[in-house]
Amino acid sequence: MADASRYGVWEICLNGPKDGNPFTEQWVLLNVCSLNERAEVDGFYDGEGRYIARFMPSFEGEYRYELTASFLDAPVKGTFTVGAAEEGNHGVVRTSRYWGLSYDDGTPYFSIGTTCYVWELQSDELIEKTFETLKNSAFNKIRFCVFPKHYVYNLHEPRSYPFEGTPMDSSVLTKENFNNYKGAAEGNHWDFSRFNTAHFRHIENCIKRLGDMGIEADIILFHPYDRWGFSVLSEEEDLFYMRYVTARFAAFHNVWWSLANEYDLMNKSDEQWLRIAEVLVKRDPYRHMRSVHNCFNVYDFNRPWCTHCSIQHSAIENTDIWRQRYMKPVVLDEICYEGDIQFGWGNLTGEELLRRFWEIALRGGHPGHGETLLGHDDVLWWSHGGELHGESHKRFGFLRDIVALSPGGQIVASEKHRNDEIKAEPLNDRYRGKYFLYYFGNRRPSFREYYIDDDTEYEAYALDTWECTKTYVGTFKGKFRVELAPKPYMGVLLLAK
Amino acid sequence: MADASRYGVWEICLNGPKDGNPFTEQWVLLNVCSLNERAEVDGFYDGEGRYIARFMPSFEGEYRYELTASFLDAPVKGTFTVGAAEEGNHGVVRTSRYWGLSYDDGTPYFSIGTTCYVWELQSDELIEKTFETLKNSAFNKIRFCVFPKHYVYNLHEPRSYPFEGTPMDSSVLTKENFNNYKGAAEGNHWDFSRFNTAHFRHIENCIKRLGDMGIEADIILFHPYDRWGFSVLSEEEDLFYMRYVTARFAAFHNVWWSLANEYDLMNKSDEQWLRIAEVLVKRDPYRHMRSVHNCFNVYDFNRPWCTHCSIQHSAIENTDIWRQRYMKPVVLDEICYEGDIQFGWGNLTGEELLRRFWEIALRGGHPGHGETLLGHDDVLWWSHGGELHGESHKRFGFLRDIVALSPGGQIVASEKHRNDEIKAEPLNDRYRGKYFLYYFGNRRPSFREYYIDDDTEYEAYALDTWECTKTYVGTFKGKFRVELAPKPYMGVLLLAK
Known part of the structure; x- marks a missing residue:
């Protein structure tokens, strides 16, 4: 019987001092090695004299460890055994060749994301509803914040706070005046040197449950929508928080790091962001996906610390251009949400959100969803989670399945696609010619004419991306024609026999 | 009783030689002057020994004329009287200030165009149907060609040809092989020095009837979709044709000159196009609107001969950028058509074509329609005219009426509009603050919040551009909110009391 599983969390817990300020006065360091890997990770204080260090092994077999701590006279040493990964756990998502995404074990990953900024800071009941919704969805990534959110439709208190202390009295807030309370509003009393361990323990339980469901947790570390002062910590406090979060969360296989939601709305210099990123580069030995999300201009994803492009943009037709420009995977984390609120985002x-999903997918990117529909007591999926009331999300599984039919499981826009369609082919060159996916978006051709070559036989399917139907049209070679219902959101799939 | 009306056609006809080649061997020149204007125009040979010279007076009053001709020993001189314009005739459309469009008499002109490439070369019955359709439409400009069109869905013979001669046998053409017959295909026998006067007489009757209906005739002088050789005339033949067309058509108040449809698909140098334009600059004394339409890259509209931008483009969100770049009116002559044919254009x-119309209008441009719906015996409005079967065209009158509500009758995008709406204001600065038009396109806000100033009272209307309804919401000042049905294609109109 193994002590841990590959890509699982192996944890060591020990008791230590609880007097003074254990967060600032104590430290724990875990060194781990095996035939295949070697890592040094930070432990962290979990409250009540409890210190924990965590490690995610990427290989099966025997591991040795050595734990040192400020309060230990001698290192604690030992071994543990790592068995096979639990079913469905494929490890950390990474950039694969051709700027695609794959899990660590080589399984292709096509991201179908959603955004629920503070779903995990709602009531137990609402959180369970969110899990239930996610379970029945095609989502395999969810973006959310460690810090609570202050914004219109987001004025109530979170279930807990990241620091010890007390918040301002929020009963004064209204939809009209909330904008007057920004950053460190008066009435807040926090000790930024002491974390609220219950807050982080709760979030990591959520991360773990997401991981068990095959959903990546895209963790937003900073954001500007704040009345408590968490967006305007000193640089020292920022980095102190970064070390703590990294120590607690990095060992979960499904973690992605998003430095910020809308970094460019925050008052941090470029150098400050780099120093924040540096904590991840140095203290996350698993090299989880790392990026940062913009409000106005996208970040300079050429920077070596970024593993991928995390983009807020409405002009999603640029997906293939970004991909070629940055030579990194392109994740469209915010492309406007399905909804009916007053704001254009x-x-x-x-229909339009689904169109954007297909457009992005065929251009070789990874689309992200959100929902802001009114009429449900101001519980909006985008921030609170709960139930989905929209139409687009029901249709993402069909997109996933069509992408999955490609040899290699990954697709990218052909450089030779015409401007009245997008044409995608398998990401990996070796499969070229085996699979062609065409998507017409808003256009509605009655038929389309094809010629690939004289010899290869193709099974042709008409796709209705709204009705989620894939209809066999015939098997052809040479020049042939595919009839289509003349309505928007149709596609054609050709599979070589 | 006047001899002519302002903006009408005054014509003088005389007999002359019909032997030899009257087109190349004879010439007629008409000089006209009055207190207000002075012009020299070419006459033209109309067949059967008949020579005609035409003039469009832009002023009321007494005119003197002097006609000289190669076959006259002495000039013919005389006078004529010009009375008031006929009802509905406002003269030539021109660039007005702020790069808007107005008729010569100052009436604002907002162009709602359509494209029917060779409607006038169809059967009498089909032509009458087209007139009937136009009569019941909001269109006030139609683009069409002098030369017949050879293309898929356009393989039959035109009713007549521009030159004397005989065409190739078109019974060999099929949808599959038509592309093999390009430019001067074998089997054509034309005398490019002799015009088929019946062809031009017919077209000018069509121009005149359009003019009586208040519709501008946007005449396409050259185009590449050819099997007869008309697209590959020699330069001398091109200019000979240009002189003839100018002499025949320029006196009709509603003429616009489009040098070409998709000039960049034709084998003419930049200098050749300039020499073609030069004929219009020199021989059209009324200075009708002049431009040229692209396939790929738009023409350089900075050129002095161009009065406006005539653009084929799908990215119509650039309308205000083109307007500011070229500082000329922007006419979007091809923005993809409502249809269901195999081609993306x-x-x-x-819904999408109507959205583009509104988007263009609010950005200060002039939109153009076309229809390519199958299922009507391959009679497509885009080329043949006839009946309209689509949905967008029924809704253009509503757009026209909303634009017409603006003081000055012309609108332009505010530089301060947000990126989740377009906001248009009156074109003329003196009316700023009196009229605000907001359009949300694909977005569907449940409500929007406004603040113009503390003092001005505004009547607010919710617009449904698809249902063509304008619903009074209330009269407000200061900060206020307008409730909307959460569906696409909505707008808000604010009118200062």
């Missing part, structure tokens, strides 16, 4: 139709 | 939904 949150009032797309389901 | 002809399979938009009615």
Whole structure:
């Protein structure tokens, strides 16, 4: 019987001092090695005299460890055995060749993301509803914040706070005046040197449950929508928080790091962001996906610390251009949400959001969803989670399945696609010619004519991406024609026999 | 009783030689002057020994004329009287200030165009149907060609040809092989020095009837979709044709000159196009609107001969950028058509074409329609005219009426509009603050919040551009909110009391 599983969490817990300030006065360091890997990770204080160090092994077999701590006279040493990964755990998502994404074990990963900024800071009941919704969805990534969110439709208190202390009295807030309370509003009393361990323990339970469901946790470390002062910590406090979060969360296989939601709305210099990123580069030995999300201009994803492009943009037709420009995977984390609120970023139709999903997928990117529909007691999926009321999300599984039909499981826009369609082919060159996916978006051709070559036989399917139907049309070679219902959101799939 | 009306056609006809080649061997020149204007125009040979010279007076009053000709020993001189313009005739459309469009008499002109490439070369019955359709439409400009069109869905013979001679046998053409017959295909026998006067007489009758209906005739002088050789005339023949067309058509108040449809698909140098334009600059004394339409890259509209931008483009969100770049009116002559054919340029939904119309109008441009719907015996409005079967065209009158509500009758995008709406204001600065038009396109806000100033009272209307309804919401000042049905294609109109 193994002590841990590959890509699982191996944890060591020990008791130590609880007097003074254990967060600032004590430290724990875990060194781990095996035939295949070697790592040094930070432990962390979990409250009540409890210190924990965590490690995620990427290989099966025997591991040795050595734990040192400020309060230990001698290192604690030992061994543990790592068995096979639990079913469904494929390890950390990484950039694969051709700027695609794959899990550590080589399984291709096509990201179908959603955004629920503070779903995990709601009531137990709402959180369970969110899990239930996610379980029945095609989502395999969810973006959310460690810090609570202060914004219109987001004025109530979170279930807990990241620091010890007490918040301002929020009963004074209204939809009209909330904007007057920004950053470190008066009435907040926090000790930024003491973490609220219950807050982080709760979040890591959520991360773990997401991981068990095959969903990546895209963790937003900073964001500007704040009344408590968490967006305007000193640089020292920022880095102190970064070390703590990294120590607690990095060992979960499904973690992604998003430095910020809308970094460019925050008052941090470029150098400060780099020093924040540096904590991850140095203290996350698993090299989880790392990026940062913009409000106005996208970040300079050429920077070596970024593993991928995390983009907020409406002009999603640029997906293939970004991909070629940055030579990194392109994740469209915010492309406006399905909704009907007053703001343009949150009032797309389901049809339009689904169109953007297909457009992005065929251009070789990874699309992200959000929902801001009114009429449900101001519980909006985008921030609170709960139930989905829109139309687009029901149709993402069909997209996933069509992508999965490609040899290699990954697709990318052909450089030779015409401007009245997008044409995608398998990401890996070796499969070229085996699979062609065409998507017409808003256009509605009655038929399309094809010629690939004289010899290869193709099974042709008409796709209705709204009705989620894949209809066999015939098997052809040479020049042939595919009839289509003349309506938007149709596609054609050709599979070589 | 006047001899002519302002902006009408005054014509003088005389007999002359019909032997030899009257087109090349004879010439007629008409000089006209009055207190207000002075012009020299070419006459033209109309067949059967008949020579005609035409003039469009832009002023009321007494005119003197002097006609000289190669076959006259002495000039013919005389006078004529010009009375008031006929009802509905406002003269030539011109660039007005702020790069808007107005008729010569100052009436604002907002162009709602359509494209029917060779409607006038169809059967009498089909032509009458087209007139009937136009009569019941909001269109006030139609683009069409002098030369017949050879293309898929356009393989039959035109009713007449521009030159004397005989065409190739078109019974060999099929949808599959038509592309093998390009430019001067074998089997054509034309005398490019002799015009078929019946062809031009017919077209000018069509121009005149359009003019009586208040519709501008946007005449396409050259185009590449050819099997007869008309697209590959020698330069001398091109200019000979240009002089003839200018002499015949320029006196009709509603003429616009489009040098070409998709000039960049034709084998003419930049200098050749300039020499073609020069004929219009020198021989059209009324200075009708002049431009040229692209396939790939737009023409350099900075050129002095161009009065406006005539653009084929799908990225119509650039309308205000083109306007500011070229500082000329922007006419979007091809923005993809409502249809369901196999090509991306002809399979938009009615909803999307209508959206483009509103988007262009609010950005200060002039939109153009076309229809390529199958299922009507391959009679497609885009080329043949006839009946309209689509959905967008029924809704253009509503757009026209909303634009017309603006003081000055012309609108332009505010530089301060947000990126989740377009906001248009009156074109003329003196009316700023009196009229605000907001359009949300694909987005679907449940409500929007406004603040113009503390003092001005505004009547607010919710617009449904698809249902063509304008619903009074209330009269407000200061900060206020307008409730909307959460669906696409909505707008808000604010009118200062």
